[in-house]
Amino acid sequence: MMLLLVVIAFTLLGLLQGLALFRQRHWRDLAVFGALWGVALVLSILIALQVPLPRLFVAISRLVRTIIGGSL
Amino acid sequence: MILLLFGGVAAHAAWHGIEVIGRTAELLVIAAILTVILTTSLLFPEFNMDNLRPALTTPLPELLRAGHGVAAFPFAETVVFLFVFPYLNRKQKLRRSVSLGLALAALVLLLVSLRNIVVLGPTLRNITYPSFQAARQISIAEIITRLEVLVAINFLSMGFIKLAVLLYASTIGTAQAFKLHSYKHLILPFMILMVILAITGFSNLPENIEFAQEIWPVYAPFFQVGIPLLTLAVAAIRKLPKRGASE
Numbered sequence: 001m002m003l004l005l006v007v008i009a010f011t012l013l014g015l016l017q018g019l020a021l022f023r024q025r026h027w028r029d030l031a032v033f034g035a036l037w038g039v040a041l042v043l044s045i046l047i048a049l050q051v052p053l054p055r056l057f058v059a060i061s062r063l064v065r066t067i068i069g070g071s072l
Numbered sequence: 073m074i075l076l077l078f079g080g081v082a083a084h085a086a087w088h089g090i091e092v093i094g095r096t097a098e099l100l101v102i103a104a105i106l107t108v109i110l111t112t113s114l115l116f117p118e119f120n121m122d123n124l125r126p127a128l129t130t131p132l133p134e135l136l137r138a139g140h141g142v143a144a145f146p147f148a149e150t151v152v153f154l155f156v157f158p159y160l161n162r163k164q165k166l167r168r169s170v171s172l173g174l175a176l177a178a179l180v181l182l183l184v185s186l187r188n189i190v191v192l193g194p195t196l197r198n199i200t201y202p203s204f205q206a207a208r209q210i211s212i213a214e215i216i217t218r219l220e221v222l223v224a225i226n227f228l229s230m231g232f233i234k235l236a237v238l239l240y241a242s243t244i245g246t247a248q249a250f251k252l253h254s255y256k257h258l259i260l261p262f263m264i265l266m267v268i269l270a271i272t273g274f275s276n277l278p279e280n281i282e283f284a285q286e287i288w289p290v291y292a293p294f295f296q297v298g299i300p301l302l303t304l305a306v307a308a309i310r311k312l313p314k315r316g317a318s319e
Contacts, residue, residue, distance in 0.1 A: 017257050029252045036261035043268045053272045057279075061287045068290055 002048040010041045075267045078228075082235040083263040086243065087256055090156050093236045100229040107222045108180055111203075112187045114210045114219065123193035124186075137289075144289040146181075148296035150174065155241035200277065201227075239263060 014037055021030040046053055085093050130138075153170070160166060188202040191209055199205045204227075207220040240255075243262050247255035274280040307313075 013260055017260070021257060024253075026253050028250060029254065029257055032246065032250050032252060033257045033261065036258060036265065040261050040264040040268065044264065047268065047271065055272055055275070056269065057273050057283050057287075060291060061283060064287050064291050 003045065006041075006044045006048045010037070010044065013037065075270055078232065079235070079263040079267045082232055082239050083259050085232075085236040086240040086259050090159055090240060093233070093240060096236075097233045100233060104226045104230055105180060107226050108184060111207050111210065111219060111222065112183060114212060114216065115187060115191050115206060118206075118209045119190045120193060121190060123190050141285065141289045144292045144296065145284065146177075147174070148292065151296045151300060152237060152241045154300060155244050156237070200281065235266070239266065 017033060018030065018037070021033060043053065085096060150170075157163075157166060184203055188196060188206050191206045192199065192202055196202050201223075204220050204223045207223045208218075210219045211217045239259060239262060243255040243258040246252075246258055246262075252258075274283065
């Protein structure tokens with residue numbers, strides 16, 4: 001059910017905004033929008049399927065701790 | 073669902089531009105300040121001035137660390153307004169407005185911190201949301217109670233303003249970087265990515281607090297100070313803006 005809602009929402013978003021950009025021949029805008037739309041779609045589908053995603057802030061914490069060392 | 077609704081309202085504000093965000097903020101910030109004044113006034117009977125003692129005994133390294141923490145969050149976060157400044161109508165008033173805004177924010181935060189210390193005392197260290205907890209202490213003749221809801225409304229309204237400004241700045245920045253015709257088409261994908269980040273960012277509240285207290289003051293200055301200084305240095309080397317060129 002959740003997956004269906006995600007696909008419908010992203011299809012509507014893609015059709016409404018992507019088509020408008022296509023008609024206006026704003027190719028660069030369309031490419032950037034498409035890239036962001038694609039990343040958001042993939043991540044949303046993974047969340048809808050309850051796939052555990054890597055946590056960005058944990059990765060940042062590890063990176064900072066690696067750089068700063070044991071002083072934190 | 074709540075995150076999506078919240079993000080949707082912020083996206084709507086960002087879509088209509090900085091003027092709409094500014095005019096909304098005018099109303100909400102005044103309401104927030106009035107709430108702070110109201111809750112502080114009603115908490116007078118709960119004030120215990122002994123909680124302020126011993127004063128000025130914090131060791132210098134700890135004081136500097138705390139000062140740096142406050143600088144990284146919230147004050148240096150105002151760096152996001154660098155995206156907004158080019159779109160102001162009356163740029164000659166910029167310095168005065170920014171100084172006044174920062175001074176007012178510092179004053180309100182100082183008032184809130186002092187109020188929380190004198191009301192909550194040493195238990196403050198163990199409380200995640202001190203203002204909320206302090207407002208729970210309000211009880212005037214057992215009639216005026218449960219005013220913590222006002223603090224919760226403040227959190228939400230100020231969070232909305234922050235989210236709208238961040239959404240606006242990130243989309244404007246991306247649109248400028250890729251030389252796009254408009255930033256508006258990026259708002260919804262960015263909003264969805266922000267919601268995804270909010271869902272997947274932390275697994276629990278202690279993890280969030282640990283990140284905010286230990287990692288953020290080290291990680292954030294690169295973006296808050298490093299990149300703006302680097303941009304300034306590049307602009308100075310390239311001698312920008314060129315004479316005769318538009319701003």
